[in-house]
Amino acid sequence: MRMRTPLFAVSVAVLMAASSSATTLVRMSLNQLAEASTEIIRGRVISQESRWNPEHNRIYTYTTLILEQSYKGNPPSLLVVQQPGGRIGNVHVFVAGTVQFHAQVGYVLFLERSAGDSYKFLLVGMMQGACRIYRDAKTQEEKLVLPLGALRRGVPASGAGSVIAGPAVLARQFQRDLSAALNSPLSIPRGTAIPVAIKSAQFSSVTRMNVKGRTISDIFPNPALVIPAGSAISGRAERTGDSWKISWTEVSIGGKPVLLSARSTEAVAGPLLGRILVVNVR
């Protein structure tokens, strides 16, 4: 089977840090989890139910939590987390990497609103997006169980303070690190190549256009950053001879505008709308 479009040739140039690793999952840092989440909450499980979908060909498990604290976004007071798989009768559908929630147990969750149903939430990074809260029997302090044993807090990946030691961490320490991650400025490293599909191109003058697009691949430029596929990117195009010189100025990551300095060049012939190209960050 051969590739018939230039998309891959474009996309393969996307910079992915060596630490972005996966067979099933890309291993995400705390910063990446925080960026990719539309909501980050602390909640307590009050019920769980597995149901067939309307077509009766898939099983999903819905876990309802009562909101105790919100760290990001505008979550409702009751949240429903949807995961694939579950058990109904004696049909038991397994999906490795999902989380088995426990009744009345508290969790810190990294969530994304479901595209199909905004009232339901999905876990960011599957098991990576759920940290169980428990109280240490000896110290009576609250701790979080980190899904992967440790979380990187950002660049640089080595050195003191860059990794939250695992597998458990004090809840108050985690909150401090989460707060630091949420408040850390985002910057896109030089050399990052972002594949983009142009979604609109409107003339502002005879030789200039405002250009908007969407990224088309998940990009993990370094352990502190993720640019989800579908992120809005904008810039201005200026005609020079037979080409459009496009200066890309901003990309929206998880709703957070991030300034960008990048250029790309496209032929004048034909519309810009619909084109797929690579934006190289300078």
Add this chain to the structure above:
Amino acid sequence: MRGVSREFCARRKVMVGMVGGLTLLGAILAFAYTTFQNDVYGVPVPSVWPNASFTWVLNNSGTPPVNVDTTDGTNPLPIKTALLNSSGSWAQASLNGQQLTILSIVNGSDVTNLPNPQIDCTNVVSFNDNNPADFPTGTAVVAFTTVSTDYYGKNGLLGQPGTYTFTECNGQETITTTSPSIVFDADIAFNPHAQFSTSTPPLSNAFDLEAVAAHEFGHALGLDHSGIAHAVMFPFGDTGESQQRTLSSDDVIAISFLYPSSTFASYLGEISGQAAFPGIGGIFAAHVLAIDASTGNVVVDTLANSGGNYKLFVPPGSYNVLVLPLAPDDNHGIYSLSDFSGWTCGYDESAPPCCNTGADQCVGVPLVYPTDFTGKFY
């Protein structure tokens, strides 16, 4: 192995015990490796494909998936060929030249209209899953497999001794088999937003299709994740990395445990014991590894059951047994098998081999880059 204390484990980063003698394979394990198990009248039983036979098909929409590069790099393969290599590696699983499984894997005719996983008794590999809930953007899911199982343990029904009958997919299939817990549907979906390569070596910024597919086929056949970093069933690899195309001994033994050939019982021995905290009891879901005493290579792993008991099948040789209690403190009941939280203790470059949580911190000597696929623990 009994009475492994946290202190002992923390001080001695690898050597937890020496088990040199091997015993022959005994009764069927109630719990071994990490498999998809069902509660069959109170006994956890791994789910297997009936008659050790698995057939998969490719959902071929007619348009090649744009996120799979089959042209660039060295000797790029067509998608189907790469998938056949991946699935075939499981059927040909062998250890030291010994074929230990009778598993049969067949590739059926392509389908055109089954892009999304669904329970329909057709085992589909798809690159164009369009269900937005399956691959949320930016959330790091490269591929996943849904594994549908059925089991006895309902309504007091019992099969004939050694024979069980299942009716699946609205009566579409009737299965008679010898296992009381079966897999009857498994679908693999690759993230259409992730980039894959079929060349050797894979393109540096793309996931190796064969390696990812080998991992997902492992799930489809009934295997959950492994805690051994160089195993195909370890949940993390690297872009540009093809090492996980090749089954490790852990993978071979695990798949052979599910679908054993006649050679399996005679060739492999058994290490068994209990991992326990003194005065507390067995360590539920402790990660137990057998390490070749002469090479330092990890050979196979498992998780202890609720009593802390474990069994490992190994080829002839001498082994050290490493026990990693995954629970972060004495409250070992906070874990379930589905959590695996903290299982990178001992693997993560920042995490020591064991955690002394009595002092609220991990102690010990961190392993240096243990996930670099060396598989060595000393």
